Amino acid sequence: MNTPQTPHHPHLTVRGEAHIETDPDLAHIQITLTARGTNPHTTLNDLTQRNTTAINLIRSYGPALHNLHTTNLTLTPQLTRHGRNEHIHTHHATTHLTATLNDFTALNELITRLTDIDLTRIDGPWWTLHPTSPTHTQARQQALTNAIQRARDYAHALGTELHTLIELDDTTPDHTPYPGPTQRLAFATESTEATPPPLDLQPQRQTITAHITARFTLHPPTL
Template identity: 35%
Template sequence: MSDAPLISVRGEAVLEVEPEIARVVVHVQSQESDRRDALDRLTERNRQCLELVRSYGDAVEKLETGGVSIVPLLKYKRREGDVRAYRGTVQIKVVVADFGVLGELVTRLGDMERTYVDGPEWLLRRDSEVYARAARQAAHEAVERARRYAEALGSRLTGLVELSDEGLGRAQDAGGPVTLAAAYGRAAGAPEEPEPIDLEPAKQVVRAAVEARFTVSPPDLEPR
């Protein structure tokens, strides 16, 4: 084992960047006294919702169904089989890459009959270059910090012993999602299309931290 003196340091980087994508969750519902009617209504509303989202083309990065349920609603909790209605729900997950159409899409979805929207959730892509940039800056900070310590001791860096990643993380600015709901469709005399809601993307904070150990030349510890 080398007897060279060691310097151990920590390097950190914090980047504040614009989000790359937005995720919204659409809940499409139906409620009818007959099971088949509830299912037919749900199928039709789900189709209309999917057609609307698909009409935005490449602006939508991902579209997938999160779950489907048909639930009987009982008249009296103590009497099984006494069904008053059937409620159907489809959950649709949408990832939007073009923020220019996001406000319009959210309001149009929320304007559909028995549909409500949760979102947007602002995100970076999992393979975003921002994470690699933060890691590089954290490593550079560790080297610079170690070099300053070495210079203070009259030494110089001679080698890297270990570099360990403390992990990358993302913290999103506080702010609740927008929820839009339409229980009964358009009212008489309402405009054909709703006014697009203004949405301001929330900054994403990306952190990276590393710990590093360097060998250094013998320090000059003589008093000056």
């Protein structure tokens, strides 16, 4: 009977992981501005004015504003049936802005002030860490440390030691972008009432996850 051949140095593959909970440093909100009218040009002009007002207000927060961009614009005729025919009854125009802030006190005030703009909807906030946050580096380092410790545990259970690191694989994404709009935070309509005091929003703590696959060779154990 032939004896199965084994590699001179057995291979060991382990997966290291880390989970760190921390406070966010960015907040994202989506602002939807709306205008309605019987004339498409007048409707678009109304939307343009509201869009300009919102952008100027958001940009006035200076260093507290991390990013601002327009994500979508629509101008849709609303049809109504008149006898056997359909006629354009009104035009409905919307534009969507996404603002990212790094100052949460400014965020609370901005959301409240945005409600002064007619027909304005606000979605969010969604909390995230900045992509360059040192917490991401810390999580990756902890994942690698975890992988090495796991490999040593297996080697110790076999009565041997690690020999050589063959490969590190960090191709699995660890970060999921913030989700799209799911709930409406506020909806502003025409009002002569004074602006209410700023909201007191509580940032949601973030869990940062890192994974890494490590491959080693072992000194041949005696089994």
